[in-house]
Amino acid sequence: MLLTRSLRFAPRSLVSTRLLSFTQADQPRVRIGSTAPNFQVDTTHGKIDFHEFIGNNWTILFSHPKDFTPICTTELGAFSRLKPEFDKRGVKLIGLSVEDVDSHKAWIKDIEDIEKQKFQFPIIADGKREVAFKYDMVTEEDFKNLESGLIATIRSVFIIDPLKKVRAMVIYPPSIGRNTSEILRTIDALQLADKKGVVTPVDWQLGDDVIIPPTVSDEAAKEKFGEFKKVKPYLRYTSSK
Structure with a gap:
């Protein structure tokens, strides 16, 4: 997957300006059991405060390298199909990509066209890379260049419980699609462990x-x-x- 190379030629409008200082010393340490870092962002469902969005629910936050990419499109389609299963378990879904809300909404139209059903959960517009930074969603090389241009987030998944604690993390490189069944299985295991x-x-x-x-x-x-x-x-x- 020649994603990194293709990003070099992205339109200037997609390249974020330097708005935050990304230094290792300032980066939160997100570990299993740590509190999920909070943030306020625009999404396809409007502005949100992440902790308020979680509320008293389990939540899955998952990132994507870029809008209109093939693997990401299949993943969001799969999560969309499985949303009723996550709903049964009291789990909210929220995606992330570095493009803006208008781009996300156009991408959602493609996903709905492929899946033949309505897309019902929000996608975060992380143009400032704030969430990517707080959740360490990039490769080591890309972290060093986080302020200098368009950086792709890797495929990170964070399972967060109603107490806002990170309970599980799954991280893939941009070239490998995630297994949504495994994410659902992990939710089942975590909830059963807590209950019994x-x-x-x-x-x-x-x-x-x-x-x-x-x-x-x-x-x-x-x-x-x-x-x-x-x-x-x-x-x-x-x-x-």
Whole structure:
């Protein structure tokens, strides 16, 4: 994917002016368990304060290298198709790309034409690279040039809980499309873990057995979960239902 090369010839109107100071020392440290950095931006649904947008919901924030790019178009189409599934889980979706709102809205028309359905969640206009900076959404090389021209965000996904805590992160380079089913599976695992105090094994799917954490004694496990299968003292399975 020759995205980086093509961006060099982007129209001057797409190149952001120097509006922020991007230094490593000022960059928030976004880790699992940290509070998701807040920001105020324009989106295709109007201006938002991100923490107010989250409210008391789970939220998925995901970035895209550029509008009107092929992989991003397929990804946004997939998220659009899966929105009813995220809605069932109380999860809000919000995308991001570095172009302006008018560009996003034109791009959405293409996505709706392909998917044959209405596109219903907002896309952030991050022309100042403020969100890309706060969430460290760029490569090491691009970070050094963040103020000097059009920089593509890599494919970052942040799963944020109702307490505004980052619970999971997935990061891909621009050339690889994301797996939306895996993102949905991660939401299921996180919500189940919070609800039942369990953890999930490799390749777990909704409805599969789960693992009792080693910090729970056999006596406490029997009282809390009822029957369980003990493979090793530290590996005990129980039903997720």
